[in-house]
Amino acid sequence: xxxxxxxxxxxxxxxxxxxxxxxxxxxxxxxxxxxxxxxxxxxxxxxxxxxxxxxxxxxxxxxxxxxxxxxxxxxxxxxxxxxxxxxxxxxxxxxxxxxxxxxxxxxxxxxxxxxxxxxxxxxxxxxxxxxxxxxxxxxxxxxxxxxxxxxxxxxxxxxxxxxxxxxxxxxxxxxxxxxxxxxxxxxxxxxxxxxxxxxxxxxxxxxxxxx
Amino acid sequence: xxxxxxxxxxxxxxxxxxxxxxxxxxxxxxxxxxxxxxxxxxxxxxxxxxxxxxxxxxxxxxxxxxxxxxxxxxxxxxxxxxxxxxxxxxxxxxxxxxxxxxxxxxxxxxxxxxxxxxxxxxxxxxxxxxxxxxxxxxxxxxxxxxxxxxxxxxxxxxxxxxxxxxxxxxxxxxxxxxxxxxxxxxxxxxxxxxxxxxxxxxxxxxxxxxxxxxxxxxxxxxxxxxxxxxxxxxxxxxxxxxxxxxxxxxxxxxxxxxxxxxxxxxxxxxxxxxxxxxxxxxxxxxxxxxxxxxxxxxxxxxxxxxxxxxxxxxxxxxxxxxxxxxxxxxxxxxxxxxxxxxxxxxxxxxxxxxxxxxxxxxxxxxxxxxxxxxxxxxxxxxxxxxxxxxxxxxxxxxxxxxxxxxxxxxxxxxxxxxxxxxxxxxxxxxxxxxxxxxxxxxxxxxxxxxxxxxxxxxxxxxxxxxxxxxxxxxxxxxxxxxxxxxxxxxxxxxxxxxxxxxxxxxxxxxxxxxxxxxxxxxxxxxxxxxxxxxxxxxxxxxxxxxxxxxxxxxxxxxxxxxxxxxxxxxxxxxxxxxxxxxxxxxxxxxxxxxxxxxxxxxxxxxxxxxxxxxxxxxxxxxxxxxxxxxxxxxxxxxxxxxxxxxxxxxxxxxxxxxxxxxxxxxxxxxxxxxxxx
Numbered sequence: 001x002x003x004x005x006x007x008x009x010x011x012x013x014x015x016x017x018x019x020x021x022x023x024x025x026x027x028x029x030x031x032x033x034x035x036x037x038x039x040x041x042x043x044x045x046x047x048x049x050x051x052x053x054x055x056x057x058x059x060x061x062x063x064x065x066x067x068x069x070x071x072x073x074x075x076x077x078x079x080x081x082x083x084x085x086x087x088x089x090x091x092x093x094x095x096x097x098x099x100x101x102x103x104x105x106x107x108x109x110x111x112x113x114x115x116x117x118x119x120x121x122x123x124x125x126x127x128x129x130x131x132x133x134x135x136x137x138x139x140x141x142x143x144x145x146x147x148x149x150x151x152x153x154x155x156x157x158x159x160x161x162x163x164x165x166x167x168x169x170x171x172x173x174x175x176x177x178x179x180x181x182x183x184x185x186x187x188x189x190x191x192x193x194x195x196x197x198x199x200x201x202x203x204x205x206x207x208x209x210x211x
Numbered sequence: 212x213x214x215x216x217x218x219x220x221x222x223x224x225x226x227x228x229x230x231x232x233x234x235x236x237x238x239x240x241x242x243x244x245x246x247x248x249x250x251x252x253x254x255x256x257x258x259x260x261x262x263x264x265x266x267x268x269x270x271x272x273x274x275x276x277x278x279x280x281x282x283x284x285x286x287x288x289x290x291x292x293x294x295x296x297x298x299x300x301x302x303x304x305x306x307x308x309x310x311x312x313x314x315x316x317x318x319x320x321x322x323x324x325x326x327x328x329x330x331x332x333x334x335x336x337x338x339x340x341x342x343x344x345x346x347x348x349x350x351x352x353x354x355x356x357x358x359x360x361x362x363x364x365x366x367x368x369x370x371x372x373x374x375x376x377x378x379x380x381x382x383x384x385x386x387x388x389x390x391x392x393x394x395x396x397x398x399x400x401x402x403x404x405x406x407x408x409x410x411x412x413x414x415x416x417x418x419x420x421x422x423x424x425x426x427x428x429x430x431x432x433x434x435x436x437x438x439x440x441x442x443x444x445x446x447x448x449x450x451x452x453x454x455x456x457x458x459x460x461x462x463x464x465x466x467x468x469x470x471x472x473x474x475x476x477x478x479x480x481x482x483x484x485x486x487x488x489x490x491x492x493x494x495x496x497x498x499x500x501x502x503x504x505x506x507x508x509x510x511x512x513x514x515x516x517x518x519x520x521x522x523x524x525x526x527x528x529x530x531x532x533x534x535x536x537x538x539x540x541x542x543x544x545x546x547x548x549x550x551x552x553x554x555x556x557x558x559x560x561x562x563x564x565x566x567x568x569x570x571x572x573x574x575x576x577x578x579x580x581x582x583x584x585x586x587x588x589x590x591x592x593x594x595x596x597x598x599x600x601x602x603x604x605x606x607x608x609x610x611x612x613x614x615x616x617x618x619x620x621x622x623x624x625x626x627x628x629x630x631x632x633x634x635x636x637x638x639x640x641x642x643x644x645x646x647x648x649x650x651x652x653x654x655x656x657x658x659x660x661x662x663x664x665x666x667x668x669x670x671x672x673x674x675x676x677x678x679x680x681x682x683x684x685x686x687x688x689x690x691x692x693x694x695x696x697x698x699x700x701x702x703x704x705x706x707x708x709x710x711x712x713x714x715x716x717x718x719x720x721x722x723x724x725x726x727x728x729x730x731x732x733x734x735x736x737x738x739x740x741x742x743x744x745x746x747x748x749x750x751x752x753x754x755x756x757x758x759x760x761x762x763x764x765x766x767x768x769x770x771x772x773x774x775x776x777x778x779x780x781x782x783x784x785x786x787x788x789x790x791x792x793x794x795x796x797x798x799x800x801x802x803x804x805x806x807x808x809x810x811x812x813x814x815x816x817x818x819x820x821x822x823x824x825x826x827x828x829x830x831x832x833x834x835x836x837x838x839x840x841x842x843x844x845x846x847x848x849x850x851x852x853x854x855x856x857x858x859x860x861x862x863x864x865x866x867x868x869x870x871x872x873x874x875x876x877x878x879x880x881x882x883x884x885x886x887x888x
Binding site: 098128129150153154157158161162164165166167179180181182184185188189196 | 312327328329360361394395396397398789790792846848849850851852853854856858860
């Protein structure tokens with residue numbers, strides 16, 4: 001008999017095989033696909049986020065949890081009726097020009113996605129123009145930028161400036177993150193918010209969307 | 212007898228053209244005058260105003276006009292021209308980027324070019340395409356606007372196109388980067404087009420003003436007020452007419468500082484329809500960082516940051532669910548309506564003495580009266596509207612009289628659409644009426660005001676004095692609240708103090724609506740300078756609520772013209788120096804983008820060239836005794852704690868020139884002062 005508790009603990013443990021098995025079982029037992037996500041994966045990822053923030057879990061473990069959830073998602077997604085699970089919003093995400101770091105950015109992406117948002121991950125080493133093009137195409141509520149080097153942090157400022165030049169800045173929220181990024185820097189370059197870690201990034205998304 | 216140097220200030224406002232003569236030595240207003248503004252031809256009003264000034268000054272002081280060393284004009288002409296869509300035919304040439312959103316011209320072409328955010332060429336300028344585009348527009352346009360993608364980071368493409376256009380078209384060319392250094396390709400393009408469109412309009416105005424001045428033998432330099440309250444010369448105005456938009460309110464702020472000698476203040480300008488609030492810092496109005504909005508178009512023009520509230524002497528006082536509301540609708544005060552049409556008093560008394568006063572009137576109040584303003588086009592009217600017009604054509608009436616003449620139920624008469632189209636005016640109860648009831652005013656018919664107030668008081672179960680007192684207090688609280696809101700906006704907050712539920716208990720106590728358990732007090736750290744007709748009646752208690760000093764200066768009714776006459780010339784811009792990804796530093800100046808290996812060289816260059824550039828600009832703008840200040844600010848930002856590293860973001864070189872306007876018979880320039888860091 002399928003239980004949400006089991007699938008939750010499998011996600012938290014980052015056990016990909018077990019998550020896949022339990023998801024298949026749930027599908028066979030005609031559990032609502034949306035319920036698998038909303039009552040199985042997402043509460044689990046919320047716990048993961050909290051533990052990570054408190055230092056009870058570490059990056060590799062969080063990544064594994066997120067990946068295991070994605071394995072399950074792959075199985076559930078095709079069964080979702082169009083529009084059944086309405087994304088709460090769209091976030092365009094990427095690592096800025098000159099910066100090749102992507103672990104943190106990927107983690108943020110997965111955490112935000114598990115929070116019920118559509119995430120469009122543009123990748124790494126992105127010119128400001130790439131962000132602008134993605135904003136035009138996807139009309140997101142939020143743009144998230146990551147930089148792991150002090151030398152690439154300024155590319156965030158340039159990206160915000162280019163959004164202004166294009167008239168896209170109004171009505172859009174910009175959030176930034178990455179190890180060297182500080183609140184002061186975020187204010188200086190005119191971003192709407194900064195998150196020190198992946199778990200707070202999801203909270204920040206909630207806050208910015210509801211602002 | 213005065214024989215010093217005199218400045219003539221003129222303001223062509225929405226209703227009146229005001230003029231003042233100010234003695235430049237004693238800094239006193241010598242004489243003032245008002246004439247009706249003539250919208251079809253502003254110079255008629257200016258001429259009438261000068262006539263008044265001349266006669267008055269002749270009578271009081273003898274011949275003064277020959278001592279006029281300076282003429283300064285503040286005008287709504289540019290704003291009106293934009294709102295009404297007037298002006299020349301303009302071509303817009305876009306470099307390296309298309310434009311969505313509305314542009315105020317039909318001739319728009321785009322060629323390859325433009326730069327990236329670092330000011331590097333995004334793609335080479337397609338000069339062949341530029342020539343083709345120019346030839347295609349030739350003969351169809353009176354002026355050309357050029358707007359390049361990121362031209363504020365590197366203006367070179369716009370400058371190249373300007374040279375080509377001047378050669379091929381021989382018409383005025385406006386480059387967007389010369390009007391603003393702000394980001395926003397769309398807004399810069401709109402600003403350039405509007406500026407180009409205004410060129411003939413402003414040139415015509417300046418010429419006709421000159422003609423009027425010649426009639427009076429005045430040959431002094433002519434200056435025009437900009438939206439930030441500073442002045443520019445006739446020549447610069449011809450090039451940058453867009454800078455004159457919203458100059459009226461800015462001029463009144465400058466006038467307020469002159470008349471009171473205060474440099475830090477909140478300036479409140481209360482009129483019939485609206486109350487404008489602006490902050491004065493170091494003698495200049497705060498600037499709106501987003502740029503001015505005119506005729507629904509967002510521009511990148513520097514203009515004073517003014518918060519406008521729909522609350523004035525003629526704002527409607529109305530009841531909604533038993534609660535008294537103020538504005539934002541503007542109506543005719545009942546006292547005005549009754550003094551023009553005395554028979555309305557009888558109709559209003561009939562409302563008060565019958566059960567009519569108990570009735571709900573949809574879209575209005577039982578004491579509303581309607582007055583026909585113009586003969587409308589019959590085909591745009593509904594059958595009921597036609598009948599109403601037929602009744603009003605004979606005489607204005609109270610809503611119940613209209614209903615009984617048409618034998619209709621009053622709730623079937625919805626006249627809002629006629630009022631919105633300015634076919635009929637509605638007269639209703641206003642703060643102006645209450646001031647008549649209280650005996651502060653007696654300009655109009657107090658009886659009209661009183662009967663309206665009596666009906667309202669009856670409906671609220673108050674006696675007349677009680678109601679008048681409470682309603683006037685409510686108006687004062689609204690003004691005080693609006694003032695706080697404006698200051699809150701200036702501090703960067705977007706909170707709406709009238710709507711934010713969390714603030715309600717505190718705002719209510721600050722404004723004295725609620726005193727339960729505890730009280731709240733705010734204290735403004737600067738005085739309120741109040742101008743406009745009704746301020747002496749409302750502002751003392753507003754200032755008391757905000758615990759600050761109130762100043763109502765003499766000559767406040769011509770503050771705009773005083774502001775024009777006493778304004779200064781001010782030019783400023785910012786140069787950015789940023790680290791380059793290839794090493795070294797990039798200087799982004801309004802005239803060029805330049806690379807340097809060392810920061811110190813970049814800073815030296817920016818400072819010394821910036822100084823020359825701004826001195827030149829200030830002199831061209833008509834300044835004398837120019838004081839140039841160059842300030843350097845290095846922006847560093849902390850990184851996250853564990854990184855313990857400071858990040859160099861950029862160096863900002865702020866270059867500013869301030870001078871007084873050059874007077875007649877004065878050598879160019881005067882003495883200049885340069886302060887560097």
